[in-house]
Amino acid sequence: MDKNMMMQAMQAMQEMQKRMGEAQEKLKTMSVTHEGGNGLVKVTISGELKVTKIEIDENVRKTEEADVLEDLLITTINKAIESASKMKEQELAASTQGLLPNIPGMNLPFGM
Numbered sequence: 001m002d003k004n005m006m007m008q009a010m011q012a013m014q015e016m017q018k019r020m021g022e023a024q025e026k027l028k029t030m031s032v033t034h035e036g037g038n039g040l041v042k043v044t045i046s047g048e049l050k051v052t053k054i055e056i057d058e059n060v061r062k063t064e065e066a067d068v069l070e071d072l073l074i075t076t077i078n079k080a081i082e083s084a085s086k087m088k089e090q091e092l093a094a095s096t097q098g099l100l101p102n103i104p105g106m107n108l109p110f111g112m
Contacts, residue, residue, distance in 0.1 A: 016096050023095035030091070032083040036076030041069075043076045045084035047091070051077065 027047030035042050040060045044053035054077075060069060 019095040020092065023091050027088055027091055030087060032080055032087055034076050034080035034083060036079070037072045041072050041076050043073070043080040045077075045080040047084065047088055049081060049084050049088065051080075 030047035031044050031052060033042055033044040033053075037060070040057045042053075042055040043051060046052050054073070056069070056073075060072075
């Protein structure tokens with residue numbers, strides 16, 4: 001690899017690091033909310049994949065059995081985490097798109 005190509009590669013890596021940092025900052029402000037049981041429970045997950053809010057319909061608190069509510073929460077939380085993970089992956093992939101060449105067999109992270 002000649003010196004010019006090496007410099008270009010280093011610049012691309014620096015740009016990728018910068019974009020990844022910006023994407024990670026943006027993810028701190030993003031979130032996904034999932035509803036379970038036709039809106040009886042709502043779970044919000046941040047772009048950092050942390051549960052930030054759980055809402056339980058007042059009627060459910062009074063009438064549902066604890067095990068039914070627990071199952072509903074677990075299912076809803078897992079779906080919210082799945083959606084937030086996809087959101088995070090897409091945001092990080094978008095931030096690095098076009099910086100590195102698609103080298104067959106390399107399988108670089110974030111869809112590069």
